Amino acid sequence: xxxxxxxxxxxxxxxxxxxxxxxxxxxxxxxxxxxxxxxxxxxxxxxxxxxxxxxxxxxxxxxxxxxxxxxxxxxxxxxxxxxxxxxxxxxxxxxxxxxxxxxxxxxxxxxxxxxxxxxxxxxxxxxxxxxxxxxxxxxxxxxxxxxxxxxxxxxxxxxxxxxxxxxxxxxxxxxxxxxxxxxxxxxxxxxxxxxxxxxxxxxxxxxxxxxxxxxxxxxxxxxxxxxxxxxxxxxxxxxxxxxxxxxxxxxxxxxxxxxxxxxxxxxxxxxxxxxxxxxxxxxxxxxxxxxxxxxxxxxxxxxxxxxxxxxxxxxxxxxxxxxxxxxxxxxxxxxxxxxxxxxxxxxxxxxxx
Numbered sequence: 339x340x341x342x343x344x345x346x347x348x349x350x351x352x353x354x355x356x357x358x359x360x361x362x363x364x365x366x367x368x369x370x371x372x373x374x375x376x377x378x379x380x381x382x383x384x385x386x387x388x389x390x391x392x393x394x395x396x397x398x399x400x401x402x403x404x405x406x407x408x409x410x411x412x413x414x415x416x417x418x419x420x421x422x423x424x425x426x427x428x429x430x431x432x433x434x435x436x437x438x439x440x441x442x443x444x445x446x447x448x449x450x451x452x453x454x455x456x457x458x459x460x461x462x463x464x465x466x467x468x469x470x471x472x473x474x475x476x477x478x479x480x481x482x483x484x485x486x487x488x489x490x491x492x493x494x495x496x497x498x499x500x501x502x503x504x505x506x507x508x509x510x511x512x513x514x515x516x517x518x519x520x521x522x523x524x525x526x527x528x529x530x531x532x533x534x535x536x537x538x539x540x541x542x543x544x545x546x547x548x549x550x551x552x553x554x555x556x557x558x559x560x561x562x563x564x565x566x567x568x569x570x571x572x573x574x575x576x577x578x579x580x581x582x583x584x585x586x587x588x589x590x591x592x593x594x595x596x597x598x599x600x601x602x603x604x605x606x607x608x609x610x611x612x613x614x615x616x617x618x619x620x621x622x623x624x625x626x627x628x629x630x631x632x633x634x635x636x637x638x639x640x641x642x643x644x645x646x647x648x649x650x651x652x653x654x655x656x657x658x659x660x661x662x663x664x665x666x667x668x669x670x671x672x673x674x675x676x677x678x679x680x681x682x683x684x685x686x687x688x689x690x691x
Contacts, residue, residue, distance in 0.1 A: 419431045455617065460565075472625070478510070507562070519681035521568045565595065577604040635664055
């Protein structure tokens, strides 16, 4: 009996062990199958996790990427220009007006005599009204400020771009697509250089002519579609005839006009421009040298007085928010007062009476 009892107890223990082992194995298989199904099929009704990331510099406004040509990291058009390139309906680059160089496309006068200053000029309103041109500078350095200028200013305002930003070529294309005439800002030496420093590739008074032309060429190849150039600072450089003359001669041979933004009170641009034959125009004091709405409105009113007296007038401003707002508001009632807003080329190309 004892032997039989021991045998029965062992048999029960063995069966219980096997049952327990089977149950454990079955449970593991079910868990594994469930995990595999979730991996392959996903969870159809589970919660959605959304990351609310803070706004960063990557979220600042960016111009649309052009697919017509490629732009390098420093904003230059790369690759030879072999066919006309347009930004909307506006011409941005014409192979007849481009000298393809290792640095980028350099403007030139076409074999048939066409010049960049006329090919890239924005259309001007016809009529006999008094003409006023305004140049707003500083575009291309801040995406937010550049977008604000494009969104608020009328197309007849001329926009000037500094050559340094990586996406300056794209912003220039966007400006052309909006109908603006555009200028290239050339960094030039101020009186208090290097305390005030326009940046790399600055044209210097007293420097070797070839060195200045190399720096000028660097700036000219940063983007395309500009009708003329203007000064970025440059009070000392524009006051030095010996330094300025070869620069304006080179620009004239490239078919461009020069806009003196009025920053240099002792500028010799009118005299030297007449000597070398380059079309040029000079602004008075900046409209926003005092950045208040009242002062900017007063300067704009003075432009109207000058235009009535001389037939035309030209002013300059920086893309400060208050400047953009006052210029946009002033322009809305301009024609009703007997004036028309025009790109700079419409005044540069007008013969002196």
